[in-house]
Amino acid sequence: MAPTAVRIPPATAASDTWLGFAEAFTAAHAAGGSIAEREARCVAAQLPHLFAGLDPDDCLPPPAAVAPPLGFSPEPGGYGWYWNQAEWDGCDWTGEEAARIAELAAYWRPHLSRGRAEARFGAADAAFAGRDFTGHPGAAFPLFRIAGLTPDYARVCAEGLPGLRARVEALGSDFGAGVVQVLAGLDAVLAAWVAQAHAPLAADLQALRCGPPQSLRQALQLGWLLAVASGSLNHGRIDDWAGPYLQADLAAGRLDHDQAQALVDAFWFRIAQRGNIWNGRVIIGGIGRRDPAAADAFALLALEASDRLGEILPQLSLRLAPEQDGALCDRALELLAKGRTYPILYNDSVNVPAVAVAMAISVDEAVHYLPYGCGEYTIHHAGVDTPNGILNHLRIMEEVLFGLPCGSTTLPAHLPAEHRVPHFSDIDALIAAYEDRVCAYLDALVVGQVASYDGLAQDACLLLPSALSDDCLARNKALLAGGIRHRGGTMESYGLVNAADSLHAIEQLVFIDGHCDLDQLRVALRDDWRGAEVLRARARLVPAFGNDDAQADAWYRRLHDQVCVACQARAASAGLDHYLVVCINNSANTHLGMQTGASADGRHARTALANAVNPQPGRGRAGAMAMLRSCAAPRCDHHAGAVQNLSLSASWFCGEQPVRALLAGYWAAGGSQVMITVTAPGELKAAMERPGEYQHLMVRVGGFSARFVDLDRPCQQEICDRALH
Amino acid sequence: MPCTETTGLVSAVHRAALHDGPGLRTTVFMQGCPLRCAWCHNPETWSMWPQLRFKGADCLACGACVTACATGCQSLTGNERVVDFARCDATGACVDVCPSGALSLSGNDMTVAEVTELLERDRVSMQHSGGGVTVSGGEPLAQPAFSCEVFTRAQAVGIHTCCDTSGHVAAGAIAAAVPVVDLWLLDWKASASQHQELTGVDRRRVERSFELLCSAGAAVWLRCPLVPGLNDSAEHFDDIAVRAREPSVQRVCLMPYHRHGSAKAVETGLSILDRPSATAEDAARWRDELLARGCGKLAA
């Protein structure tokens, strides 16, 4: 999916230079040699085009440019060797230029990583409903990318670029030679900037060419340079790697607090400019930072920067640890109370041991778990855990109920009259069929996962990301060719809450109360509940996940455990160190829902699925405490991230800040993560217009609180009309 | 096996309540109240028996309730649904068959064990915030055995207890509850001269309850519902200011009228006051009235 620009415009694309670049890049590729040599030549040619123009008076290297339409990248521009036809089509080319582009396209067709990965799908491809999960119904889709690679910023800051180069040179391998060539390309970029920049930027960049950073400013400069150059969209435990420089600068009087804040603000602005709303993670807080006091000082600047910027990026995430400075939590709540939606909160007491078990690693390593992207976990600079597949559980339920084959793209509403549906004698038979189908899709998805790694590894080393990740240099191997310490994979799971609620409703309506038989239910679903409004109402009376209802939550846990365990079980035979489910938060729940028919939980056809581990909109009616209890109940030690959203009214942050007690209970109950949105201007009005989506919204009426949608219209209007303070 | 658990008739339980005493609280609303306050915001709890509620907007006009009802209180003519609450015997037969949730009962049996299990779920949040359990209503001391047992079991496990009472209860109920209630939320609704007219009962029992609590040294927050032009008289403010001087009274909470209860009255076939809600200016004026009388215990 293309990133959506934030309010801050991204650096403009220099499309007039694209064709010349593409021809040079193609020539570099066509010159032959080993895969490392070829990648090194191409990446060196590409590096200057990854950055926008330099502002000579800036404090940081230039912003990331819009990626060229042809290139090499783990993820930001495209997957591996990529060709972005839509970008080419978006420009006006002369006839002669168009012919040159066509020639390039013809050259690249057999070399593109995506095609190389797809060729490895084999029989598994039949299970995929296609490639575009936004375009048509389907249960499983492959994704093409190497996501979440996050450099070891601390190490490269400690040794500097020359130190890294010396270490790589000593490898004496083809892989090492490739890295050296990329570093030389990077040095050439720096040299060009040094020539253009004014002091102090010129001196800083020159210093980085010669040794490790000596100040916070230089550390941030290096961090930004490597993030863009290596194709990393996330910035790791930034308080850990940048905090010591801050502390040293403050102690030496090189910076005062305001100057340090200005630097962090500038770094934040760079991330926002990059505009990738699904990434841009910066992590602060948590267990395992080398210098907690220095890191905490940086983390406070980070919180302040997010407050000042007030943007949807960066995705500031605060890991909470028991011994941590309480000022971080205090400041975090201040930001949330303002409706900033950041930081996202993570509970280390739960997550560290859970990650250790899920990834089968030591606790010492698990302390460096890193939530990246939309909430997937990896181990900072020691793992690859990219999500390369999507599973829509509600679509699986639909397929099973209607007897549709694996990989089907047909909605029940479009089935021919003669279509035969399967018979299920009881709920257990239905569950068994559903679970079998989940397993069938996981068999295909794990093939897709490995293909996405191997399809790229056969043609590329990911030289710079390899040099910045653990063990690649020690093993003298590229990241995807046995270099990185933990070669894992993840699978994005959607619609699980709806599937659980649906099974619960089917059990109740069909097999316990006998309100309908399965055929009648199928007709109702096929017709999107038209003529079956009474049945739909009954379905919606069956308790749903997210209300601290024992039965409803047990249904969710059962399905969640099944898919997590089944996913894990596929790692070893696929040659992965682990293969884990992620229940994350992005817009796929909406896209998939738009391609899924009505469901037995009362959901209408072509409407959004529940988001991550949240109740379906309108079904969470028991308040924040109950919702969080439900969210805290599922196991955390067999997946790689599950996220929850919580919308709170501002009153939770007033006075004694009851939100603290709410969260304390949630963390103690095993809660791992929460994203908090405080009611924003306009939300009450939206709740009046679309009450079904705002069942959770609690308001202070007078001497008491009420669920906003339970108030009558005049009451709602009156509350809407109050000034929002 | 005989049932040994004390059972109460409970209208609703709200978890994570922010405004029923200190901290985060679980509030148990008891069914049944001897008062009939004109401004009541929980009229569905008046009846000492389960009270039928009908949300017309949710009704699908399926007619199932009409068939199920033995008393003929449900009717459906065309698409027009009418509920004759006077004929309802509150068996819940219609609720059981209603597919949409349009019909429900306020007042369901709960055991003390069920309540304490709910409290246990939120104990960390309660204790972190200095919160606990509040038994409200309705009138909690109209079911004194149940309420006191909830308080006793909560206190025994370190959960703070609040009793939100009208005070129009038997002296024995107050005395029995004093040892197990950490904080009393005592309604102070109207001046002596208006109390009967506005609440349906004389104020003497309330005054006696107040005196009992003061003499027992109980911690009391006076909760004063105020309706513009109805009970906001000088006599009432004078009285509140005097009561507030009692050492037992820790806090005076003004509760500006809101017409939220009117919709619930319609759902239950009851008739209560329906007038514009109090404004911020009303609330500011009332505070000034009390401050002018030297009342320094006003809640923020």
Ligand code: SF4
């Ligand atoms: S049973 Fe419920 S939905 Fe049906 S007519 Fe009665 S109140 Fe309406």
